[in-house]
Amino acid sequence: MTVKDRWLLWVFLAPTLLLMGLMLFYPMVGTVIDSFHDTSFINPQPRFVGWAVYEKIWTSRQFPEVVWNSVVWTLGVVLLQNILGFFAAMLLNQKLPMQGVTRALVLLPFVLPGVVTAILWRFMYDPQLGLINSLLISAGILDESAAWLASSNTAMAAVIFVAVWKGFPFSMLIYLAALQNVDKSQLEAATIDGAGAWRRLIDVTLPSIREVILVNIVLTLILTFNYFDIVWVLTRGGPQNATHIFPTKIFETGFGQFRFGEAAVYGVFSILILAMLVALYVIVQQGARNRRPTA
Amino acid sequence: MKQAASTRIVLVALQILLAIFVLIPLFWMLSVSLKPPTEPFSIPARLWPQEPTMSNYVTAFRPEFRTYFLNSIIVSGSSVVITVSLALLAAYSFARGTLLVLTGLMSLVVLAQMFPHSAIIIPIYKLMRDADLLNTHLSLIIAYVSVTLPVAIWMLRGFLLKLPVSLEEAAAIDGAGPVRVFFDIVVPLARPGVIATAVYVLIVTWQEFLFALSFTSTKEMRTLPVGLNDFIGQYGIRYGELMASSVMVSLPVIAVFFFLQRYFVAGLTAGAVKG
Structure with missing residues (x-):
């Protein structure tokens, strides 16, 4: 592309920049502005109140609950999803029979729409008709049906389990691609030197896909923190706020109670947490980029 | 890389286990969608309906x-x-x-x-x-x-x-x-x-x-x-x-x-x- 044709770049970019500016970047600012205003169903006209809404949220009983739930939810899903995804990728990277079919089938939860996944698992967890209780009772593990989603002791674990079931194929795909790029000659050299499967994993495979693992973990942290549909359809944040995370709390406060100011404060906090995660992502990516030429 | 036969059996078993973990809920979704409205749920659950029908789809x-x-x-x-x-x-x-x-x-x-x-x-x-x-x-x-x-x-x-x-x-x-x-x-x-x-x-x-x-x-x-x-x-x-x-x-x-x-x-x- 010659210098003379540069105008075309901007013509091509214009609609995208316009749309992203208006629909993604402006709303980020809009949320911060909203957080200093008070609105309610009775008083829909926003009123500037300074830090008052922050103070109200900050001192509320629910705020620490939402933060804690978000931490448990995000770390739980990310750790389990990446461990299971890595394990599945290792398994599907061996030359075993039926590999292609298994790989295709394992991708199904990834494609299954989120609301369908949540409805299916609501049914799986159902105290009367659900398959999970039926299997556990038949196997003699449970004496009587448990209400997995309705008890605040088990609800979070039950929701995390569903998210891992749906999310691990994505991690698996990324790890599988990375594993297939591992230098075969290094693996063979290690085998000749007498390294067993475990040593090859620790000494050759893991070091050479380190960056992919790190980037993938931070990426899933960000995506999981932003998750909405599965949690909302499974529990609506209940029972007794046991599964309320930032996105569900924002939706309920904003569109359930029309308290846009309070929802915006939760929004600002979630933006701050995400900003930290994004900074982590940049650091990890930068580290990966710097190490690559020497590797 | 060559693997011992016993290792391969374990790996294949793990692969099957993984497929079951993914497929059971999906299989059940399909099974219940084909179950006639009159057939009751039971414990232990019946994995496939006795008389599969498309009537749920029609409704x-x-x-x-x-x-x-x-x-x-x-x-x-x-x-x-x-x-x-x-x-x-x-x-x-x-x-x-x-x-x-x-x-x-x-x-x-x-x-x-x-x-x-x-x-x-x-x-x-x-x-x-x-x-x-x-x-x-x-x-x-x-x-x-x-x-x-x-x-x-x-x-x-x-x-x-x-x-x-x-x-x-x-x-x-x-x-x-x-x-x-x-x-x-x-x-x-x-x-x-x-x-x-x-x-x-x-x-x-x-x-x-x-x-x-x-x-x-x-x-x-x-x-x-x-x-x-x-x-x-x-x-x-x-x-x-x-x-x-x-x-x-x-x-x-x-x-x-x-x-x-x-x-x-x-x-x-x-x-x-x-x-």
């Missing part, structure tokens, strides 16, 4: 479900076409332009794909309200195009960077203007990347729930995910119909995904592994 395919389906097709279809077109234009600029400011803008695109939808939805909702667009297909299409653009640009840029520039240069030397170079050379070559991106946008928009739930208020405008969520309350525990609806909602994306899987997986993992 579930009621007029409102058809409306939701049509809405989903309109909204997702439009979003796919618009996002992929805009993203291809933008990705071309990012892949071929050399200005420093473009590098900065590309960082903003990468940043934007991580924005939490729940934190930006209220200002977007207010924009739509002020533009009098709430409860229209257009409001969802605009929102979906905006939120899928960043990843779409990122995927297509990665794809265009791998295409040789020499063809474009040769065409330019032959006297083709920049617009013709783009439409006659770049667009046809970009086809695999375009397919991968289209599949991504389809998967995301077909299941999108938060915007659809917030922006639509009448049955006439609901899309499938919201409609399905409404069914939970309406039908109580008529799980047969609920599962039949779920299967019908899932089939289109699953079919598209499996036909076009290799494009999508290549497009996604290339970018993700290379960074």
Whole structure:
């Protein structure tokens, strides 16, 4: 592309920049502005109140609950999803029979729409008709049906389990691609030197896909923190706020109670947490980029 | 690498276990959707109905479900076409332009794909309200195009960077203007990347729930995910119909995904592994 044709770049970019500016970047600012205003169903006209809404949220009983739930939810899903995804990728990277079919089938939860996944698992967890209780009772593990989603002791674990079931194929795909790029000659050299499967994993495979693992973990942290549909359809944040995370709390406060100011404060906090995660992502990516030429 | 027979047996067993973990819920969804409404649930659960029937599908395919389906097709279809077109234009600029400011803008695109939808939805909702667009297909299409653009640009840029520039240069030397170079050379070559991106946008928009739930208020405008969520309350525990609806909602994306899987997986993992 010659210098003379540069105008075309901007013509091509214009609609995208316009749309992203208006629909993604402006709303980020809009949320911060909203957080200093008070609105309610009775008083829909926003009123500037300074830090008052922050103070109200900050001192509320629910705020620490939402933060804690978000931490448990995000770390739980990310750790389990990446461990299971890595394990599945290792398994599907061996030359075993039926590999292609298994790989295709394992991708199904990834494609299954989120609301369908949540409805299916609501049914799986159902105290009367659900398959999970039926299997556990038949196997003699449970004496009587448990209400997995309705008890605040088990609800979070039950929701995390569903998210891992749906999310691990994505991690698996990324790890599988990375594993297939591992230098075969290094693996063979290690085998000749007498390294067993475990040593090859620790000494050759893991070091050479380190960056992919790190980037993938931070990426899933960000995506999981932003998750909405599965949690909302499974529990609506209940029972007794046991599964309320930032996105569900924002939706309920904003569109359930029309308290846009309070929802915006939760929004600002979630933006701050995400900003930290994004900074982590940049650091990890930068580290990966710097190490690559020497590797 | 050679493995001992015993190792292979363990690995195959683990692979089967993995497949079972993934498939049991899906198998059950299918099984219950084919169960006659009269056949009771039992403990231990019967894994396959005694007399499978399509009657749940017939009942579930009621007029409102058809409306939701049509809405989903309109909204997702439009979003796919618009996002992929805009993203291809933008990705071309990012892949071929050399200005420093473009590098900065590309960082903003990468940043934007991580924005939490729940934190930006209220200002977007207010924009739509002020533009009098709430409860229209257009409001969802605009929102979906905006939120899928960043990843779409990122995927297509990665794809265009791998295409040789020499063809474009040769065409330019032959006297083709920049617009013709783009439409006659770049667009046809970009086809695999375009397919991968289209599949991504389809998967995301077909299941999108938060915007659809917030922006639509009448049955006439609901899309499938919201409609399905409404069914939970309406039908109580008529799980047969609920599962039949779920299967019908899932089939289109699953079919598209499996036909076009290799494009999508290549497009996604290339970018993700290379960074």
